[in-house]
Amino acid sequence: MSAGTSSAELESIEVDLLLEGVARQWGFDLRSHARPLLLRRLRRHLREERLETFSALQARVLHDGEALEGLLRTLSCTPPSLFSDPAFFRDFRARVVPVLRTWPSVRVWHAGCGTGEDTYALAILLQEEGLWGRCRLYASDSSEGLLADARTGVLPLPTEADARRYTEAGGKGVLTDYYTRDGNWALLQPKLRDGIFFTQHNLATDGSFNEFHVIVCRDTLLTFNRTLHNRVHGRLYESLARFGFLCLGRKESLARTPHAAAYEELDGSGRIFRRVS
């Protein structure tokens, strides 16, 4: 056996022990995460923490809740900017908003909101379309640290590229109308922030907590392995009202999930599905 193979196997053992430790000590079971993504993020975390081995990380994480929060933060998938996929927001405006207008009240769940950029983008869109008054927007993530950031309503100052994407997304005003500048930071309108209910929810383990008319869960399930991915889709199905909308990432599919037959994909939309049964 070559030295390379044995060090690779050793790393694999250390990763397994770390994950088991985190599950038993903190109840966060990361063993159902997609292995290649998990390995990349763990290695990045190791470099950032300037640690040599996963055993060293394990020793730290088992004893220190803040170290665990740091780890969860690295593992969480966070969209980096406002309106990060303009095509989705454009399609949502064109295909979903007209239907929402016909409903007296709308409950929206953004699952896996991270630090909130996409949630705020959605809130801006709903406000521009005159739906903010009858929408209740719930945003959840498994990391309390990320949620704490999201709740502040403070984001890095949007760049020209953000403003351009806002326009591409069908924005009806000017992005700067939605925040006030404070140095390198943007304080979002309190009206936006106060209308969003940020709540901790772990898609991997927590059950359904309401019935929603729209669920936005984009690029969040990439981090799960196939078994957990399908189980979470079961939960999303249970949480979605009949004729409600499920919005996934551009390269996410329902094809192999248990409730695929219960959805219709909207023509010409990115990945927006309507629950029909």
Next chain:
Amino acid sequence: MSHVGVLVVGAPRAAAADLESMLTLLPRELPLPVVVALHRGPHDALVAPLGRRCALPVVEPDDKDDLVPGHVYLAPAGYHLLVDKGCVALSVEPPEHGQRPGLDALFESAADSYGARAAGLLFTGHEDGPAGLGALQARGGRVAIVGEDWEGGEGPEGDVERLSQGTVGAWLSRLVSMPRAKVLP
């Protein structure tokens, strides 16, 4: 010793034409999936041009699609394409070396999940790629590079095969003739 279970290919943008030529060399009955990461912009349409002369179907996979032998999987714009024991895994982690899809990311995932059963082919010319190819080689995978400006860099230079455009075909046929040779008496 072991069959090759996947071929992973990485190419910087400048090598797109060379990559297209390489894909035309793949035989219709290729017994393994080919997974390709090519540096690209958000709006490049690549599947049609790359698939035009290739005997195999070229697709941009969705997350968690199965890897089927005889198919070519091309990394979609804006995502890292990783492999995970028989299926693909897409990731929206930050770009590396300014690139997403990234070449190191694909090679490293092949090293982790296939080890010695992965073969890697890198078109040189970018800082992204050598480290991942080195990781794949360190796990016993068969690796080769195409192009002139290989500087070794982070990847171990050791016995990386160096190919020219003209010898890629021979390398590929050596790669895929291995499993067939095993079933012959």
